[in-house]
Amino acid sequence: MxxxxxxxxxxxxxxxxxxxxxxxxxxxxxxxxxxxxxxxxxxxxxxxxxxxxxxxxxxxxxxxxxxxxxxxxxxxxxxxxxxxxxxxxxxxxxxxxxxxxxxxxxxxxxxxxxxxxxxxxxxxxxxxxxxxxxxxxxxxxxxxxxxxxxxxxxxxxxxxxxxxxxxxxxxxxxxxxxxxxxxxxxxxxxxxxxxxxxxENAQFTNYAIINALPRIADMSSEDGLFTESMVASLASMTEDAQQRLRDFLEKRAARVKAPGDD
CATH class of the missing domain: 3.90.226.10 (2-enoyl-CoA Hydratase; Chain A, domain 1)
Structure with a gap:
């Protein structure tokens, strides 16, 4: 209450x-x-x-x-x-x-x-x-x-x-x-x-989504694409991302499924 x-x-x-x-x-x-x-x-x-x-x-x-x-x-x-x-x-x-x-x-x-x-x-x-x-x-x-x-x-x-x-x-x-x-x-x-x-998402990725996306929307296409490359590279270098990618490659993480699939 x-x-x-x-x-x-x-x-x-x-x-x-x-x-x-x-x-x-x-x-x-x-x-x-x-x-x-x-x-x-x-x-x-x-x-x-x-x-x-x-x-x-x-x-x-x-x-x-x-x-x-x-x-x-x-x-x-x-x-x-x-x-x-x-x-x-x-x-x-x-x-x-x-x-x-x-x-x-x-x-x-x-x-x-x-x-x-x-x-x-x-x-x-x-x-x-x-x-x-x-x-x-x-x-x-x-x-x-x-x-x-x-x-x-x-x-x-x-x-x-x-x-x-x-x-x-x-x-x-x-x-x-x-x-x-x-x-x-x-x-x-x-x-x-x-x-x-x-x-449950990686903290850096959540931070990048809410902070990079709106700023990229304010940029020219070329500036936005360059910024995207920088953010994507930084995200993939975090320890959290590397562990999650290993889990996926070693089949410890679920694959994306179509809506309605069990």
């Missing part, structure tokens, strides 16, 4: 850190204090775990920015607040371990921005996604113009912001914003299973 006095809960389950937004009465809206607590939890997870899961206590993942707090900020404070979101979400996206988000109910505005900072997104059938900034006279400020636009494309993101369009989990999966869709109530369990599987 969640500690009602804690804005963000933290539990270590084996090699997986489970981080929970804990403002269920406000649909887990994100305040400055929540951002600070979330960043601290992500840093701790990077030290203690091999993978992480982010979820929302109660029926909703995150309804986004706490507008009651934001509406009272002077201009420069609002700019600095946006930059704090960027710093905290960068701890997740480009930290030391992969993160999976478990989404049920609302992933709206800043909630969708938070989900976009994770590496895999699991949504159950109750999940819905929206960017209502257009109707509220504001603009995304938690990295969505970069992360969400790269996931679903700027035209689709503009559609959501301009019209207030709300997507369900299946539509968002078709658009590329969700990686797994599961039945109601199963998002957290499925996210934990994925994180446990990820935690």
């Amino acid at each position: 969640a500690d009602t006095g804690t804005l963000v809960t933290y539990e270590l389950h084996g090699a997986v850190a489970r981080i929970g937004l804990n403002r269920a009465a406000k649909r887990n809206a994100v305040s400055d204090a929540v951002i600070d607590a979330l960043e601290a939890a992500a840093i701790r997870a990077g030290r203690e775990a091999r993978a992480g899961v982010i979820f929302g206590h109660g029926p909703h993942f995150c309804a986004g920015l706490d507008l009651s707090e934001h509406s009272e900020k002077p201009l420069f404070e609002a700019v600095l607040g946006s930059r704090r979101w960027h710093e905290a979400f960068d701890r997740i996206e480009r930290g030391t371990i992969p993160f999976v988000s478990a989404i049920s109910g609302a992933a709206v505005g800043g909630g969708l921005e938070l989900a976009a900072s994770t590496h895999l997104r699991v949504a159950d059938s109750t999940a819905f996604f929206a960017l209502p900034e257009g109707s509220r006279g504001i603009f995304v400020g938690g990295g969505g113009s970069v992360r969400i636009a790269r996931l679903i494309g700027p035209a689709r993101m503009a559609d959501m912001m301009l019209t207030g369009r709300v997507l369900d989990a299946e539509d968002m999966e078709r658009w590329g914003g969700v990686t797994h869709v599961v039945p109601e109530g199963q998002a957290l369990d499925h996210a934990m299973r994925l994180a446990e599987r990820i935690a």
